[in-house]
Amino acid sequence: MRSKLTVRLIALLFFLLPFLSIAGEKGTETDIKSEIKAYIQHHLEDTYDFGFYSYTTDEGVHKYKGFPLPVILWDNGLQVFSSSKLHHGESVAHVGDAYYKLDHGKLYKTDAEGTINYDEYHHATNVKPLDFSITKNVFTIMMVSLLLLIVFSRMAKKYKTSALPSGVARILEPIVLYVRDDIAIPNIGKKHYKRYMSYLLTVFFFIWTINLLGLTPLGINVTNNIAVTFCLALLTYLITTFTAKKDYWMHIFWMPGVPKLMRLVLAPIELLGTLIKPFSLMIRLYANITAGHIVLMSLIGLMFIFKSWLGSSLSFVLAFGLGILELLVAALQAYIFTMLSALYFGSAVEEHDHDHAH
Amino acid sequence: MEKLIEQFSLGLFFWQLLLFVGLVLLLKKFAWKPILDAVEARESDIKEAISAAADAKKDMENLQADNQKLLKEARAEREAMLKEARELKNNMIESAKSEAQEEASKLVAQAQAAIESEKKAAIADLKSVVGELSISIAEKVLREELTDKAKQEKLVESMLDNATLN
Structure with a gap:
């Protein structure tokens, strides 16, 4: 009796499969693929805050769940500030009279606008301060x-x-x-x-x-x-x-x-x-x-x-x-x-x- | 390789080195040394206990062997004592028997001697009786002679026959 029931359930599942898979295809595959690739890349990198997860709200705002960690730099003297100032690379941190910005997970010294200059290999040419931050x-x-x-x-x-x-x-x-x-x-x-x-x-x-x-x-x-x-x-x-x-x-x-x-x-x-x-x-x-x-x-x-x-x-x-x-x-x-x-x-x-x- | 070098973070290396060396030293002081020492002490305790148990077992075996030996000796001694007693008893019976035999043979000899002397006395008596009898016979014969000579001779003869039979 039980085996018959199992066979029926599997048959039903196979019958439903095409419908379910069709329902899933919505054409944003390349987006998802690149998103996954970026996510994996991001996972492999060290970060300046301890993030549990992040999501994007309906308004398109990135929300991060986690807590900030101290950033410790040696840049003409010791600079210590919370990584919450970096806003996950979305804004420039203004500490004392220096400006810092994250680019691809790395910290660079920038001007007040946070411009990052790149060479022909797309490597940032900004000054990297000596970094002893308590990263993740x-x-x-x-x-x-x-x-x-x-x-x-x-x-x-x-x-x-x-x-x-x-x-x-x-x-x-x-x-x-x-x-x-x-x-x-x-x-x-x-x-x-x-x-x-x-x-x-x-x-x-x-x-x-x-x-x-x-x-x-x-x-x-x-x-x-x-x-x-x-x-x-x-x-x-x-x-x-x-x-x-x-x-x-x-x-x-x-x-x-x-x-x-x-x-x-x-x-x-x-x-x-x-x-x-x-x-x-x-x-x-x-x-x-x-x-x-x-x-x-x-x-x-x-x-x-x-x-x-x-x-x-x-x-x-x-x-x-x-x-x-x-x-x-x-x-x-x-x-x-x-x-x-x-x-x-x-x-x-x-x-x-x-x-x-x- | 280039990517590896680019990925290398001096800050992370610095912290890892500092924290890890600190961790090794702290763990050595507060954890590894006491743990390994305690485990080693326990292991040597166990080893000692095992060898002590083996020694005790050996002692026990020796003791048991000694007991066995003592028991065997006691048994042999008892056996010997019993044997001795049996021999003693036999000897006593034997000697008693031989003494009794001697006594008996002595008594017999005495009895025989008594009988012999009685016999001799009886014979002597008999002899005197026979003498008296022969005298009385002779008297009678002498008296008979006077009457019938033939008869007298016959009588003497028969009387003599009787006398020799005695």
């Missing part, structure tokens, strides 16, 4: 840092009363132990792993949390900023370089067990390798998260382009599936970054025994 991404980083600090220091305090994990520690402790036992110890070795644990744990939980936040409807998008991934990769590089032992440098400049001439050839390659390793860390995290966000948003956008029951539900299913996949990617990228960092630290402190054999 900086604000998110602060919030995530605060969250991690609160959660983990509370977790640490619980251990003072009982040796057994309780509450949230029951979930987090296995992850902490996983980072220790399956990432740090196998790659770095029992002798040296302790000095890297703080960095590895922080990097793992930071990237994971911030990636997960990127999948919420808040529209947060931190790890697809090259500056963020560059900073993390730079730290890995600096820690590797400054904790490296004699063996590490010897393997770069004077590879043992290789003919003398080859050593000369290998040295620049190895030296370059030390830079390429963190560079790949930076690009991998950046590219994975950016690609995930673009594809996910495109699939969500497809729902509005199809405007038909079949197409829209299909893109919904795809977007849903990809959303779940992105949950995995969020953890996976955190794992890979931590894992590879541990691997590089391991190579820096590795002690080879073949030196004695030569």
Whole structure:
């Protein structure tokens, strides 16, 4: 009985499909496409205020829901003002005796009218002041840092009363132990792993949390900023370089067990390798998260382009599936970054025994 | 690549560096160190507890083996004592028996000796009786001789026969 009913319902749905899809086609497709493209572009950029959503009223006025964040500039002295003065790039901010305006999400110094000059490649030629604003991404980083600090220091305090994990520690402790036992110890070795644990744990939980936040409807998008991934990769590089032992440098400049001439050839390659390793860390995290966000948003956008029951539900299913996949990617990228960092630290402190054999 | 460099925001980099390094240091002090220390202390506690339990088990086993040994020894001792007692009993019975035998044979010997002496006495008596009898026979024969010589001889003869039978 039930299967018969289902078949009938599906048949009815297919019967209704053409009508529904016809009802959806109204001829503003190119508009929607460019709007979606602009929206995705906008999503990938950093902003000066924390916006939840925006809409256009019937009168054609853009309305933004969210809250402003402080803009901090170094432009002949410190300039601090609220991002609400910029009005999302719709007007010129007058601070002291200087004028600032947003163009394509970037802040430029302008004259009182807010004119932006462009070169032949359509790049703005106005002066860009030194910008230390608390942007949406900086604000998110602060919030995530605060969250991690609160959660983990509370977790640490619980251990003072009982040796057994309780509450949230029951979930987090296995992850902490996983980072220790399956990432740090196998790659770095029992002798040296302790000095890297703080960095590895922080990097793992930071990237994971911030990636997960990127999948919420808040529209947060931190790890697809090259500056963020560059900073993390730079730290890995600096820690590797400054904790490296004699063996590490010897393997770069004077590879043992290789003919003398080859050593000369290998040295620049190895030296370059030390830079390429963190560079790949930076690009991998950046590219994975950016690609995930673009594809996910495109699939969500497809729902509005199809405007038909079949197409829209299909893109919904795809977007849903990809959303779940992105949950995995969020953890996976955190794992890979931590894992590879541990691997590089391991190579820096590795002690080879073949030196004695030569 | 050009787009990447263009996208690079110095402000974001500055804040990320500052906040992240701060986060690492703060978390190290307030979270990672206490957590990892507590976990390590717990792990070593567990390890100690496990080895202590193993030791206790070993001790228990040793104790049990000792008990078993003691029990075995006690059993063997009891066995030995029982055996000894049995032997003692047997010996006692044996010696009692042999003593009784001796006593009995002594009594028998005494009885035999008594019988022998009684017999001897009886024989001696008999001898004197026979003597008296033969004297009386001889008297009678002497008296008979006077009457019938043949008869007398016959009588003597039969009487003598009787006498030898005795």
